[in-house]
Amino acid sequence: MNETIAPAQLDDKVISRLKEIFGDDRVLTNNTDLMTYSYDASFETQLHPKKPQVAAIALSTNEVSECVKLANEYKIPVYPRGAATGQTGGAVSTKGGIMLDLSKMNRILEIDHRNMQAMIEPGVVQNDLNEALKPFGLRFPPDPGSANMCTIGGMVSNNSSGLRAVKYGVTRHYVLGMEVVLPTGEVIVTGGANSKALKSVSGYDLAHLMIGSEGTLGIVTRLRLKLLPLPVSRGIVLCSFARLEDAGEAVNAVFSSGLQPSAIEIMDFNCTKAVNKMKPELNLPEDNEAVLVFEVDGANEEVTSQVNRLKKVVEKYATYVKFSDEPEECEKLWQARKLVGAAVGLLKPGGFRVYGGEDICVPISRLPETLREIHNIAEKYGIICGIYGHVGDGNLHTGPVVNSNNKIEMENVQKMIDDIHELAIKMEGTTTAEHGVGIVRAKYMDVEHGPAMEVMRAIKKTIDPNNILNPGKMALPN
Amino acid sequence: MKTLTPEESMHTCVRCGACRGVCPTLNITGREADGPRGRVLMARSVIDGEIPVNQEIKDQLDRCLLCSACVDACPIDVQVPDIVMLAKEQIAAAAETTVFQNSESSIEQPGRLASTVKNFFFDKVLADQKRLNQVGNLLWMYQKSGLQTLTRNIGIMKFFPEQLREMEKITPAVLSPSERKPHPEYTPRANERKESRGRVAFFQGCIMDVMFRETNKNSIKLLSKTGFDVVTPKSQMCCGALHHHSGKKDKTIELAKANIEAFEKAEVDYIITNAGGCGAALAEYSDFFRDDPVWLERAKAFSKKIRDISEIIHEKGDLPKTMGHGERVTYQPSCHLQYVMKVKDAPARLVKRVPEVEYVELPEKKYCCGSAGIYNLLQPDLANDILDKKMENVKKTGSGVLLTANPGCFLQMKLGVHREGMEDVIETKHVVDYLVESIERAEVKAH
Structure with missing residues (x-):
């Protein structure tokens, strides 16, 4: 069931050198262990799992550095991996090699609350950091839907974002510096080796070259993150629209009225149906084309006033409006949005939600048109599909649902995914807004970037001449 | 009833990883195979006949505590313990046939005596109140007759595995037959x-x-x-x-x-x-x-x-007057109670209603204590690591009373306290016993 293209160099000698670095317990060569390192959360690796030849669990920068030095000496590929919650095959092997599991490097090294920053290891889970920051009244804002399980190292490598990017931006905006193991095994610190500054324009911004490079240029072993104060309170406005276009108009009207919501989320009629199936007590309106959920945050009185203003603006377009600034009620309304990703699987009995074409991004002005087109594509292939996403950024998640034992559906869903990516480029958008390129988006890269792709390949070659770090990703050489 | 059978459920896992943070074994080792996603894949590969059934796969799946924390965390309720159980049944069935006796894929046969004893225990003892009562009598005799002291003195217990030896020391005193x-x-x-x-x-x-x-x-x-x-x-x-x-x-x-x-x-x-x-x-x-x-x-x-x-x-009862005596109390939930029955904070809420008591939340209480039936006898190393971590957290609370809501958890926590040499400092109790004591304390005070 697993494909392995084995490079010849990884012999017993390398394994025993790895055991010297990591100790016997943390070097895994069993068939069953390697099977469990053959996937991430992508549909691609469900269909075509890719086993490494060996997996190692790292606990320190030194171990990572020694491992990469060894790999570089023998020209063996190394695949850095966090929690493997990615959707693109970014953290799986493409040709055997060493799977380097960094999820156990998960210590929060320092919370410097006076300087609004924290130093962490890459395996720290987003939500764990935010729990630790709460007593200080601080937070690390980028919040992907997978915040409960994804590591911050993975977030940085993919430059992830999430629900609140519309107000707070993406992971890139919160990285002040990092310690990186280069493909030679050498360790550098970006953003000033001893710096605790919150701003710096000193030299090339190497951290920002690393962010979003998906582990192809270096392995992040420490992160210095910028933090923000926790908002005092939040308010929610949930509204429903007869037509998709009305929802689009409402978003425009909100922005032009000078409001800055902390999140604007859209769910189509399939999604509201699915959420109602999972949590009937939420009782979302089902007969309309779209539901929008706005969130605002700030001080108590600010939130109340924003909720009221928002309500007035959207009432002109919506057929149904529900709002609250009570924490418990807000949590209930917000839950409706949080559940969607998993709930769409319920659209079909025994259904399997496919991740693929799930984070395209288009200009806000072309959203209604894009949503209609996606439904047309789904209909063409006879596949049920729920669409939701961060409408404030034009970022959409498409969730096709199939039965994994239905061969025709499994083939059609692949074609459907390709069509959705092409549509994104046609709509002046991008194939991936937050999940990354990995293996699955590689085929769209040349079309999307043109000659710029050659510059990316040149950078890769300069920094990683032996092509040992996460090869075969992002349309870079395998 | 669960909507899907284990065979259906195992194909719905999309490997999102939502289960990673709650799995006690993954938390200890960090190996993907020690987490729910890895186990679903391995179990499914056994059930679908995609990998050979051998000692390696058996060892991997035996490490699962079956605590159900992952099912609770899963957005679509993938039934991990049921799936693992189904695979284990198939592995056990395969072990009984001779087909898997070649060196490539052999499974260690359990000793004949061991499996006879196990079968007798399950079929004849547990399932029969009268026999169980007789075992109780024997256990009581063992404890009261001086045999327990004798076996301890002549050191017979040293021939048993460490876990069993330790368990023997913390086994609660059984009431006499007349009681x-x-x-x-x-x-x-x-x-x-x-x-x-x-x-x-x-x-x-x-x-x-x-x-x-x-x-x-x-x-x-x-x-x-x-x-x-x-x-x-x-x-x-x-x-x-x-x-x-x-x-x-x-x-x-x-x-x-x-x-x-x-x-x-x-x-x-x-x-x-x-x-x-x-x-x-x-x-x-x-x-x-x-x-x-x-x-x-x-x-x-x-x-x-x-x-x-x-x-x-x-929810429905009327707790009478209770009274503590200034103790600090913490609670280690039972996994089956919090994850299967979904009773998460009722025990703690009851304890918080007792006056003159300081209730302290146990850090990382989401993790199983490692008891999990007879897990601590079958997987002593991993169970010890899990228990050590649990006791570290118990110590952090500075509690004098450690409450549990399940006999397995009770014994495991008692074992943990014993191993730390803290029997004089930490009392392990069932929530029920604790509440009855605090009611009776209030009654005495009222008279």
Whole structure:
């Protein structure tokens, strides 16, 4: 069931050198262990799992550095991996090699609350950091839907974002510096080796070259993150629209009225149906084309006033409006949005939600048109599909649902995914807004970037001449 | 009843990783194969016949505690323990045939004597109140006759595995046969109660009723004192959880039917358990009768009535006056209680209502304590690591009382306290016993 293209160099000698670095317990060569390192959360690796030849669990920068030095000496590929919650095959092997599991490097090294920053290891889970920051009244804002399980190292490598990017931006905006193991095994610190500054324009911004490079240029072993104060309170406005276009108009009207919501989320009629199936007590309106959920945050009185203003603006377009600034009620309304990703699987009995074409991004002005087109594509292939996403950024998640034992559906869903990516480029958008390129988006890269792709390949070659770090990703050489 | 069978459920996992943070074994080792996603893939590969059945896969799957924390965390309720169990059953079946005897894919055969003893224990002892009672008598004799002191003195126990040796030291004192008379079949609500809070049946359990007789007696007392009229049906049997987890399907179904019948006759609003493990098994009886429409309906009606004692008292009971004595208390939840029965904070909420007590939340209480049936005997190394971490957290709370809600957890926590040499500092107790004590303390004070 697993494909392995084995490079010849990884012999017993390398394994025993790895055991010297990591100790016997943390070097895994069993068939069953390697099977469990053959996937991430992508549909691609469900269909075509890719086993490494060996997996190692790292606990320190030194171990990572020694491992990469060894790999570089023998020209063996190394695949850095966090929690493997990615959707693109970014953290799986493409040709055997060493799977380097960094999820156990998960210590929060320092919370410097006076300087609004924290130093962490890459395996720290987003939500764990935010729990630790709460007593200080601080937070690390980028919040992907997978915040409960994804590591911050993975977030940085993919430059992830999430629900609140519309107000707070993406992971890139919160990285002040990092310690990186280069493909030679050498360790550098970006953003000033001893710096605790919150701003710096000193030299090339190497951290920002690393962010979003998906582990192809270096392995992040420490992160210095910028933090923000926790908002005092939040308010929610949930509204429903007869037509998709009305929802689009409402978003425009909100922005032009000078409001800055902390999140604007859209769910189509399939999604509201699915959420109602999972949590009937939420009782979302089902007969309309779209539901929008706005969130605002700030001080108590600010939130109340924003909720009221928002309500007035959207009432002109919506057929149904529900709002609250009570924490418990807000949590209930917000839950409706949080559940969607998993709930769409319920659209079909025994259904399997496919991740693929799930984070395209288009200009806000072309959203209604894009949503209609996606439904047309789904209909063409006879596949049920729920669409939701961060409408404030034009970022959409498409969730096709199939039965994994239905061969025709499994083939059609692949074609459907390709069509959705092409549509994104046609709509002046991008194939991936937050999940990354990995293996699955590689085929769209040349079309999307043109000659710029050659510059990316040149950078890769300069920094990683032996092509040992996460090869075969992002349309870079395998 | 669960909507999907294990075979259906195992194909719905999209490997999102939502289960990663709650898995106790993954938390210790960081190996993907020690986490729920890895286990679903490995189990599924066994069930679908994609990988050879051998010692390697058996060892991997045996490391699962079956605690169900992952099911609770899963957005689509992938039934990880059921899937792992199904694979383990197939591995066990394969081990019995000679096909897998070649060196490539052989499975270590359990000793003949060991499996005979195990079968006797499951079929003849646990499933039979009378025999269980006899074991209780023997255990009592062992403890009272000086034999226990003798075996300890001559050091016979050193020939047993470390875990078993340690367990022997913390086994609770069993009541004498005369003190172990059957519970009264009917215990009305306490005298001072005018209005009944409901007619309930008490599920006494098998091991619980022999080794933790006092806790059972206190459970009936507590229900009565909080306003319930309590029936304790005589014909009730072991819940069958241990049989189910050992793949003994026929016996499990036989026990389930006997219990359904016994409690139907009791004509009660609720059936109350004081052991998370038993409660979870009883609440899932309907899964055994998928293909038996008559029994399915009866099982569903039965399971609907199952409540944990802390849950029913918190929701429907009337807790009388209680009194602490300035102690600091923490609570280690039972996995089956919090993840299968979904009773997450009722025990803590009850304890917080006791005046003169400082309740401290146990850090990382989401993780299983490592007891998990006989896990600590089968996987001593991993169980020790899990327990050490648990005790570190217990120590952080600075508590003098450590509460549990399940016999397995109770023994494991007691073992942990013993290993830390902290018996004089930390008292391990069942929530029920603790509440009864604080009620009685308040009663004494009132007089």
